[in-house]
Amino acid sequence: xxxxxxxxxxxxxxxxxxxxxxxxxxxxxxxxxxxxxxxxxxxxxxxxxxxxxxxxxxxxxxxxxxxxxxxxxxxxxxxxxxxxxxxxxxxxxxxxxxxxxxxxxxxxxxxx
Amino acid sequence: xxxxxxxxxxxxxxxxxxxxxxxxxxxxxxxxxxxxxxxxxxxxxxxxxxxxxxxxxxxxxxxxxxxxxxxxxxxxxxxxxxxxxxxxxxxxxxxxxxxxxxxxxxxxxxx
Numbered sequence: 001x002x003x004x005x006x007x008x009x010x011x012x013x014x015x016x017x018x019x020x021x022x023x024x025x026x027x028x029x030x031x032x033x034x035x036x037x038x039x040x041x042x043x044x045x046x047x048x049x050x051x052x053x054x055x056x057x058x059x060x061x062x063x064x065x066x067x068x069x070x071x072x073x074x075x076x077x078x079x080x081x082x083x084x085x086x087x088x089x090x091x092x093x094x095x096x097x098x099x100x101x102x103x104x105x106x107x108x109x110x111x112x
Numbered sequence: 113x114x115x116x117x118x119x120x121x122x123x124x125x126x127x128x129x130x131x132x133x134x135x136x137x138x139x140x141x142x143x144x145x146x147x148x149x150x151x152x153x154x155x156x157x158x159x160x161x162x163x164x165x166x167x168x169x170x171x172x173x174x175x176x177x178x179x180x181x182x183x184x185x186x187x188x189x190x191x192x193x194x195x196x197x198x199x200x201x202x203x204x205x206x207x208x209x210x211x212x213x214x215x216x217x218x219x220x221x222x223x
Contacts, residue, residue, distance in 0.1 A: 001158075031208045042199070043156070043213040092155050096208045100146070103155025 002027050002095050006104030013083055013111050020079045021107045023093035028073035031096040034066070037106070038089045046091075049076050083111045116200045121218045130187045132217050134200030137181050142204045145176060145183045150197045150216070159198075160185070161205070187219075195221045 003026040013019050023032065031050060035043040047055040047068055055068040070076045080087055090106045117135040124130045136145065144163050148156040160167055160174045162183070167174045173186040187194060199216040203209055 031210075033210045035213075042215050043211075045210050045212060048210055094155070094211070096205070096210070100158040100161065101148075101156075101205075101211055103157070106153070106155050108153070 001100060002029060002097060002102045004093060004095065004102055004104040006093055006107060008107055009105065010108040011110070013109065015084050015111055017083055018079055018081045019083065019109060020077050021091055021093070023076050023078075023104050025074045025095055029095040029097060030073070032070060032076045033094040033096065033101075034068060034076075034078045035092045035094060035103075036089045037092065043092065046078070080109065083109075085111045087111050116202055116214045118198075118200050118214065118217045120215060121220070123220050123222065124190055126191055126221060126223050127189050130190050130194075130219060130221075132185045132187075132198055132200075132219070133182060134185070135182050136200070136202045139180050139202050140204070142206075143202050144205050145174065145180075146201050146203075146205060146211075147172070147174065147185045148199045148201065148211075150199065156199060156213075190219075190221045192221050192223060195219060 005024040007022045034046040037043045045058050046061045047057045049055045049068045049070040051070045051073050067079045088111045090108050092106045093104045146161040147159040149159050150156040160172050162174045164176050175184040197216040197218050199213050201211050
C-alpha cells in the first residue's frame with residue numbers, strides 16, 4: 001500500500017495567520033482526501049482532491065478557508081487560512097487505492 | 113452512503129476475544145464493509161474488508177450475515193496494544209469514494 005509523508009506533524013500558530021500542510025505519496029494515486037479530526041471526535045471529510053481539477057468540498061467547508069492544491073499524482077497541500085482557535089484540530093490526508101485507504105500521520109494544529 | 117451504528121465503547125481484558133458489532137441497515141448492493149483502527153496521534157489504519165459471509169486475516173475476522181445489515185469485527189485474544197478506536201464503514205470503495213466516518217467504538221483493554 002501507499003506510504004504518505006505528511007508535514008508538519010504539529011504546529012502552533014497565531015490567529016489570523018495561515019498554515020499549509022503537505023502530503024507526499026510514494027506512488028501515483030488518483031484520489032486524495034483531506035480530513036479534520038477535532039479533539040475526541042471522529043474524522044470529518046473536508047474535501048476530495050483530484051489531480052487536474054478543482055477540489056470538491058463537503059458541506060460546511062469552503063475553498064476560501066481551506067484552499068487545496070493537487071499539482072500532480074503524488075502531492076497535495078491543504079491550507080488553513082485566517083485561522084482562529086476553532087481551527088485547532090488534527091488534519092489528515094488520505095489516499096484511496098483498490099487495496100484500501102491509507103492515511104498520513106496527521107498534523108496537530110493549535111491556534112492561539 | 114449507508115449510515116453505520118456501533119457501540120460507543122467496550123471494555124475487555126487481555127487474552128479475551130472481542131466482538132464489535134456494527135449495524136448498517138441501508139447498505140446498498142455495491143457496498144463493501146470495512147473496518148479501521150485508530151491509535152491516539154495516528155491516522156486510521158485498515159484492518160479488514162468484506163462483502164459477505166466471513167473474511168479472516170492475520171489480525172481479525174469479519175462476519176457478515178446473509179442480509180448484510182450488520183457485521184461483526186472479531187479480535188482474537190486482545191492485548192493492551194489493541195486499545196484503540198475502531199471504525200466501521202460502508203461504501204462502494206471500489207469506485208474510489210471517500211471514507212465517511214461514524215463515531216467509532218473505543219475499545220479499552222486492561223490487564
